[in-house]
Amino acid sequence: MFKPHISIQGLNVFYGERHVLKDITVDIPERRITAIIGPSGCGKTTLLKSLNRLTDLIDGVKVSGKVLVDGVNIFDNGIDVTEIRKKMGLIAQMPNPLPMSIYDNTAYGPRIHGMIDEKELDQLVENCLRGAGLWDEVKERLKEPASKLSLGQQQRLCLARALAVKPEYLLCDEPTSALDPISAQYIETQLLTIKKSYTIVFVTHVLRQARRLADYVIFLYLGELIEHGPAETVFTQPSNPRTRAYIEGVFG
Amino acid sequence: MNKRKLEEAFFKGLMLLSTSIVVGSLLAVFAVVILNGAPALSLSMLTQTPKGGYYLGKEGGILNAIIGSVYLAIGATALAFLLSLPIALYLNEYARKSRFASLTRLSLDVLWGIPSIVYGAFAFIIMLYLGARASLLWGIITVSLFVFPIMTRAIDEVMKMSPFKLREASYALGSTRLETALKVVTRQALPGMLTAVLLAFGRGIGDAASVLLTAGYTDSVPHSLFDPVATLPLAVFFQLGTPIPEVQQRAYASGVILLVLVLLLSIASRLSTRKFMKYVIK
Amino acid sequence: MDRRLEDIFASKLMLLATIFSSLILFIMAFALFQRSNPILRTRSLSELFLTSSWRPMMGEFGFHPFIIGTLSVTCLSMILAIPICLLSTIYLAEYAPSKVRGTIKPLIDLLAGIPSVIYGLWGVLLVIPLIRYYIAPFVGATTTGYSVLAGGIVLAIMVFPIIISVSEEVFTTVPFEVREASFALGATKWQTVKHVVMRQALPGFIAATILGFSRAFGETMAVLMVIGNVAKAPSSLFDPAYSLPALIANNYGEMMSIPLYDSALLFAALILLLLMAFFSILARIVLLRIERRSV
Numbered sequence: 001m002f003k004p005h006i007s008i009q010g011l012n013v014f015y016g017e018r019h020v021l022k023d024i025t026v027d028i029p030e031r032r033i034t035a036i037i038g039p040s041g042c043g044k045t046t047l048l049k050s051l052n053r054l055t056d057l058i059d060g061v062k063v064s065g066k067v068l069v070d071g072v073n074i075f076d077n078g079i080d081v082t083e084i085r086k087k088m089g090l091i092a093q094m095p096n097p098l099p100m101s102i103y104d105n106t107a108y109g110p111r112i113h114g115m116i117d118e119k120e121l122d123q124l125v126e127n128c129l130r131g132a133g134l135w136d137e138v139k140e141r142l143k144e145p146a147s148k149l150s151l152g153q154q155q156r157l158c159l160a161r162a163l164a165v166k167p168e169y170l171l172c173d174e175p176t177s178a179l180d181p182i183s184a185q186y187i188e189t190q191l192l193t194i195k196k197s198y199t200i201v202f203v204t205h206v207l208r209q210a211r212r213l214a215d216y217v218i219f220l221y222l223g224e225l226i227e228h229g230p231a232e233t234v235f236t237q238p239s240n241p242r243t244r245a246y247i248e249g250v251f252g
Numbered sequence: 253m254n255k256r257k258l259e260e261a262f263f264k265g266l267m268l269l270s271t272s273i274v275v276g277s278l279l280a281v282f283a284v285v286i287l288n289g290a291p292a293l294s295l296s297m298l299t300q301t302p303k304g305g306y307y308l309g310k311e312g313g314i315l316n317a318i319i320g321s322v323y324l325a326i327g328a329t330a331l332a333f334l335l336s337l338p339i340a341l342y343l344n345e346y347a348r349k350s351r352f353a354s355l356t357r358l359s360l361d362v363l364w365g366i367p368s369i370v371y372g373a374f375a376f377i378i379m380l381y382l383g384a385r386a387s388l389l390w391g392i393i394t395v396s397l398f399v400f401p402i403m404t405r406a407i408d409e410v411m412k413m414s415p416f417k418l419r420e421a422s423y424a425l426g427s428t429r430l431e432t433a434l435k436v437v438t439r440q441a442l443p444g445m446l447t448a449v450l451l452a453f454g455r456g457i458g459d460a461a462s463v464l465l466t467a468g469y470t471d472s473v474p475h476s477l478f479d480p481v482a483t484l485p486l487a488v489f490f491q492l493g494t495p496i497p498e499v500q501q502r503a504y505a506s507g508v509i510l511l512v513l514v515l516l517l518s519i520a521s522r523l524s525t526r527k528f529m530k531y532v533i534k
Numbered sequence: 535m536d537r538r539l540e541d542i543f544a545s546k547l548m549l550l551a552t553i554f555s556s557l558i559l560f561i562m563a564f565a566l567f568q569r570s571n572p573i574l575r576t577r578s579l580s581e582l583f584l585t586s587s588w589r590p591m592m593g594e595f596g597f598h599p600f601i602i603g604t605l606s607v608t609c610l611s612m613i614l615a616i617p618i619c620l621l622s623t624i625y626l627a628e629y630a631p632s633k634v635r636g637t638i639k640p641l642i643d644l645l646a647g648i649p650s651v652i653y654g655l656w657g658v659l660l661v662i663p664l665i666r667y668y669i670a671p672f673v674g675a676t677t678t679g680y681s682v683l684a685g686g687i688v689l690a691i692m693v694f695p696i697i698i699s700v701s702e703e704v705f706t707t708v709p710f711e712v713r714e715a716s717f718a719l720g721a722t723k724w725q726t727v728k729h730v731v732m733r734q735a736l737p738g739f740i741a742a743t744i745l746g747f748s749r750a751f752g753e754t755m756a757v758l759m760v761i762g763n764v765a766k767a768p769s770s771l772f773d774p775a776y777s778l779p780a781l782i783a784n785n786y787g788e789m790m791s792i793p794l795y796d797s798a799l800l801f802a803a804l805i806l807l808l809l810m811a812f813f814s815i816l817a818r819i820v821l822l823r824i825e826r827r828s829v
Binding site for chain 2: 552556638654660722745818
Binding site for chain 3: 057059083086088089094100108112158161165
């Protein structure tokens with residue numbers, strides 16, 4: 001039922017002396033939405049960001065273990081990090097449009113990977129903006145700076161931008177926590193719509209959101225993997241008492 | 253894909269080259285000056301004033317310039333400090349974010365950018381008007397004018413960083429603004445102020461254009477504020493301009509002395525910052 | 535009650551000092567203007583700026599050669615300094631490991647503290663022979679070495695610290711999230727710098743360049759010592775020239791003995807003051823705009 005696409009094996013991440021992720025071993029299923037849940041500061045974002053090696057950017061970071069994407073360990077020496085990241089789209093918690101126009105934001109990814117044909121780019125930009133549910137609102141003003149959009153629109157733009165490089169996976173770090181309820185709902189709907197084409201992994205600290213969207217759940221606490229499994233099972237019959245305590249709101 | 257990597261490698265190479273040029277030029281300046289000046293350096297250079305015939309190659313040294321520069325730099329730094337501290341305090345304790353404060357900071361920035369020759373020219377005008385002659389006093393006044401924007405800016409930057417809760421605590425205890433300023437902010441800013449003072453001292457001791465028109469030049473050590481005074485930068489400049497090789501060599505040696513002085517000041521300011529940092533609350 | 539009085543008295547004193555700091559600029563400009571008046575009354579501005587004959591004893595005060603001299607040596611120094619500083623800044627801000635950065639930054643600060651006579655001395659010891667015996671023969675020119683080129687090289691090195699330190703600060707204000715977004719899309723570091731970081735940092739770099747330009751323009755001693763001081767507009771890099779600040783520094787001694795000479799030289803000082811003020815304000819405005827945008 002759940003075919004693994006990403007296989008995390010014995011992943012340990014240190015920020016200097018701090019042991020942030022402790023020996024994580026779990027598989028992420030293909031073409032499903034996986035939610036990483038747990039209280040704040042428990043390593044959820046680190047886990048997410050290690051999947052596209054954005055953790056490389058942090059000063060003093062040390063990583064051991066393997067992350068196999070389609071059978072290849074992304075932490076191997078010979079791997080081209082930019083190719084990995086092309087496969088993994090990332091949407092950050094706070095919308096982070098690049099300092100350019102709406103069109104250029106969306107086209108940025110394909111352009112840096114070598115796409116130069118204007119017509120192709122136009123078509124791609126339109127498709128992605130449609131895919132993010134933003135096309136109708138911006139089609140008349142593609143050349144305007146992205147900073148002029150509202151927060152919710154910016155986040156959808158970030159989604160479009162991520163889709164433009166034709167990733168296989170979508171990583172979302174609390175994608176709606178900075179947005180108003182209506183924009184949040186919009187993003188959630190889009191994620192559900194595109195789920196059939198992408199493997200989606202998202203981090204959230206809002207359990208209700210996880211219940212709404214997730215097919216598979218990973219529960220992290222203080223850097224350790226406490227429990228993981230199909231959403232139904234974890235939410236209704238968690239096997240670990242800490243999971244139960246978290247779900248029932250004993251701590252958060 | 254390869255194209256990307258190539259482009260990056262190319263520019264990275266250029267970047268390393270450029271940075272090496274910058275660092276290399278620093279080393280080149282030090283090396284050339286020291287290598288040329290060290291041979292001519294002798295104890296008499298440091299301990300004697302020019303005797304008769306010094307400028308023709310005979311005995312003597314540049315003690316006049318060394319002491320002269322030190323007197324001048326100390327005087328100018330002290331005078332500038334008397335002006336800078338109140339201004340920096342006023343900007344941070346009284347005027348704060350007002351328009352007046354922004355205007356003042358802008359003026360200070362402009363003053364900072366004005367070349368020292370203009371200060372020299374201005375001082376010269378005042379001296380003519382007052383009928384004064386070139387002297388240590390006017391050298392001090394000119395250099396302190398030149399140096400006080402730098403010092404004020406530096407002290408201001410340090411005070412700006414002082415966390416508000418410190419001041420809040422002082423006010424909550426019922427202090428006046430003056431007391432907070434003097435007892436709390438100043439103490440907190442002490443290492444930064446020391447650095448600012450050393451920075452200004454270094455600028456003051458090395459500047460030639462401002463003293464050229466106002467401090468005069470002499471072979472003796474000044475006995476009063478109204479005597480003309482010799483300065484190290486001018487010692488280098490004048491000695492370099494003679495056709496006599498021995499004197500030119502002495503110019504190089506004077507250059508070394510000045511350079512070493514500036515280097516020591518720079519190191520001192522860095523060390524002092526580090527040493528006093530332990531008293532500072534972040 | 536006593537403390538209150540103390541506070542008020544002290545604050546008035548401080549206010550006085552602060553007002554002085556703004557006023558002094560205008561006082562200086564006014565004094566220079568006053569003393570320039572005689573020559574301004576007897577010569578038109580176009581005569582002063584466009585004629586090339588500088589013979590004070592005959593009453594001829596054409597500033598043109600000095601303006602061209604200063605401009606050429608300053609522009610040359612900018613042409614040399616801008617690419618080197620931009621690349622070094624990018625390296626320091628984006629690529630250098632923190633240990634390397636920590637070593638190089640203090641060295642650059644040291645460069646800033648070296649007095650200008652020392653740069654002049656170095657120019658005489660190294661740059662001038664280099665030009666005379668190696669560079670000029672290489673391109674087939676003959677020169678004493680005292681030239682625009684020498685001035686340009688020395689000035690370029692003198693402005694490295696100010697351009698690099700101001701730009702480096704601007705680069706570090708570009709928020710991490712924006713860089714992260716670019717990396718997440720699979721960009722290389724250089725692509726991120728080229729397309730994203732530079733876009734935001736460019737105005738700041740321009741401001742730093744303006745500051746560097748003004749510093750180079752007003753530099754007196756170092757230029758005076760290597761440029762040759764010949765009052766004729768240079769026609770090649772290897773020709774000597776004469777800069778405006780050097781004019782004042784070299785001739786202040788004769789100021790009072792020739793009529794209108796003092797007025798002319800002090801007018802030169804006034805030009806310097808006004809130009810420097812203009813550049814500083816310009817750079818400050820650009821930097822303010824950047825600060826406001828990043829908030």
